[in-house]
Amino acid sequence: MKVTFPHLGTMHIFCKAIAETAGIDYIVPPKTSKRTLTLGVKHSNECICLPFKIILGNFIEALELGADTIVMVGSGPPCRLGLYDLVQKVILEDLGLHYRWLTIPPRLDWPALLKNRDETRELKKELSLKNITTFPYALWIGWKKMMACERLEKLALRVRAREVITGRTEKMLQKALAGLDKAKTGRAIERAIIEGEKILGSVDQDRGRQPLRVAIVGELYTVMDPQINRGVERKLGEMGVEVTRTSWFSSHILRSLGVGRENRRERLRYYRASLQYLGYDVGAECNVSIGETILRAKDGYDGVVHLMPFACMPETTASGILDRVSRDLGFPVLTLILDEQENEGRITTLLEAFVDMLMWRRQRFH
């Protein structure tokens, strides 16, 4: 059995760690590339959202390399994410690819378990006792690595905005993450974090710089995956902007598990703030996108970049309302709608103009 999983930000690092620790064979799909996207686009409908196409492309490439079991985190209503697996399964079968599919249900309840009954039974045959007994430990290692990745990435967001040589932080971040990737035990991970922080700390920084502060909000896949958003986070950072976002693996996992008080409180704060424009919970990140924008404006941020895939259902509502929020509060919001036709030059131009605008405003109004 060879397990595979889609790419999403640094997810491959900790998914790999889980599989490795539990002694399960795995294949990391090739890094998302133009080919991945082309495959995904070719085999899906044009109005399906970009994350769907990229994930599909990841799966096709992983299956080509010999993976035979796909693990995918499920999601629930009301957004389309919850039905990705239904359609992707049919597409992959139609392409004549053979695989087993395992959905990790977003909530552990009876209907979800019943739907997954066959998959689970099938899987049990493949796993050895050792795989199963070490699995909790593997999950713990995976969690630790995930938290470590996020810690380094968050540090990089601060460093990048102040770097003297453009692009240096990104290189050092990749180096730090590669070091983390190699760590096998809990203690090794701790060491890798310290080492990683040292590597990032070695980047020459202009300490006197007062970077612009911009929050990235929007649909979680688009916000979290640099391949999908064409490196918006990095681009902004390298233009000297300190980027903040609330979409992280940890925050979404904690939320779906219903734990983490701090995390829940923050989300609730955003939700409440959104209510003056949107009288109901639309689902997914829609309310948070709006609420966060309102609160970031009050917190003195310079602007918000709102990311969404083309034809995304919840965020379409958000983009219409954000237009108004931006006008009411006099707060800059740049909405980027991403699809496969978007060329990177246009995104860069828009981001550059946005940053120029923020600088201009700052000089003028402050």
Next chain:
Amino acid sequence: MYLGIDVGSITTKVVLTDAEDRVIAHAYLRNGGKPIAAIQQGIKNIIQQAGNPISIEGVGATGSARHLAAYLVGADVVKNEITAHAVAVIDYMPDVKTIIEIGGQDSKIIILREHVVVDFAMNTVCAAGTGSFLDQQAARLGISIEDFGGRALRSHNRVRIAGRCTVFAETDMIHKQQLGYQTEDIIAGLCDSLVKNYLNNVSRGKEILAPVVFQGGVAANKGIRQALERELGLEIIVPPHFDLMGAIGAAKLARRARPSETLFKGLEVANWHFSTRSFECDGCGNTCDVMELIAKGETVACWGDTCGKYSDAFNRSRDEGQDAVRSNHG
């Protein structure tokens, strides 16, 4: 004196300005698929027009091919075209609240309040609402784009042409021709159609307040000007150098940057022989087209690779070379 270069998708604009941002010489050329040659020709035209000896103190590049221009001539400021357009207008008309720019394949709206850009937007990949829409339809009607605007003004009964998209507009236009409408009326209809496309695709409900400045190549078209005024119910102002505003903005930015020593390679670049070499990298699934710019048998720039494999190597060797030169001098 300052040089501003705006390389768009269809045309290249070059201006020479003095220390007070006055335009001394300018050139407006069609790229015809050869932006490098267009930039060089533009500089040649400028040298000719200026007559007197020119000493360049700074260079600004803008437009969608701004990086190419910067590699080619050596620019002190490389700026996106949205900022460049705004910068150019703000001194011409400090109270401007809306800038409408319609170019060959790009169109933009820039909203300003109290002399500060507060919002902007650019068209998506779709060409509806840009100049190439008009080019195509004019070609189909068999009239030159220069006559287009004048003939639109002669229409007394504008035809409504459905078309949120060039393809659909074309279909509908043929349909209207077959129904026997006057060419003038169809032209006026096409102008309305472009303006509606622009308002739908680009401005999207943004608050358009007077004074409105209209610039970009399409601003030459009287039919579009009239259609815009009708649709907005506002008077629109077309600045004297409406088609050069991006380049003027770039020159202005170069002046403001006040480079102690310009990176400009000199006016002789206009006569250098440049060539490009491209190859498809097969290092990963991205299959990037890596471009190299070659002058005098030497690679002077390298770009296009997402991962930085080639461009980083090039930059490193160039930097080392410069260090070597520097240490030789020292």
Next chain:
Amino acid sequence: MRRIGIPKALMYYRFFPLWSAFFRELGCEVVISDPVGKGFLGRQSVAYFEDSCLPMKLMVAHCLDLVEKVDTLFVPRLISIHRKYIMCPKFRGVPDIIKLATGGQAEVMDEPFDFRLGNDPWGAFSRAIGQRLGWRSREILAASRGALRVQAKFEKDLVRRVNGLAIRDIFNLERPTPEATSPAGNLDVALIGHPYNLYDVDVGKDVIGMARELGCRIAIADSLDGYEIDKKVSTLSKEIYWSSGREIIGAALIFLARDDINGVVFLSSFKCGIDALLQEYLKRVFKGQRESIIPFLTLSLDEHTTVQGMATRLEAFVDICRDGKRKDAR
């Protein structure tokens, strides 16, 4: 008398009889929006839903049409219209978008309608609405029950109305339902899709009328047993949680397996998230069994869709269905 405006868009095409009967029995004047015509997309306020599907944009246009004619706009927040499943998430934000687009010119009645809650969701919803209008519980109860009867009768008649009335009269309750007519030798074609794609002329361009003109008898999902649909869909590997999506998938699976149907047409909205996913699913599922099933056509609808384009496709499709039927008869 209080004037309640019901926009002729979205779920008007399912619940109009229920809503209008309820308000009329409470003594309100019900005002329905006028057809929006071709020019609506040029209106600035529609921009709030610019990135959305056509039916949603039409909703904004219809509300703008009503806003000056009525005291109250009836735009309920449709969360769910099914015991267990939900609506598309865009419906949840509709009242807020309408409030922004109309700028508070009219009161917006945005009570949430969630059929998953409580024993009598319609009762609770109608009570909330009635109380807001200042009526007493007893009157509200009578009106809501009466309205349910009207709706039930309408749903029973719907297939006959679809086959016997012009599209604009299907939801005109003053027109009586014609007797069933089923001329011999006819084709039976099933039309599936969201109700607003089927019945809104601005979206579906009267496909129903076109198909009838071509000699088809129309079957719709409403003529199927809801329980049967549900059972069919529940066999899939994943629970589809949109009620409309279930209806479409279930109806497609059932119709395509039936002997008395000669063809199935799926009307989908471009940019509709649900349809995009369902379309892909249906296409793949049927691809494997193309030989054994009846013809299946997907029509994608947006603001560029023209009547002629639809007619061409439908005619070709009906020819294929007819051939298939002849083959079967042999």
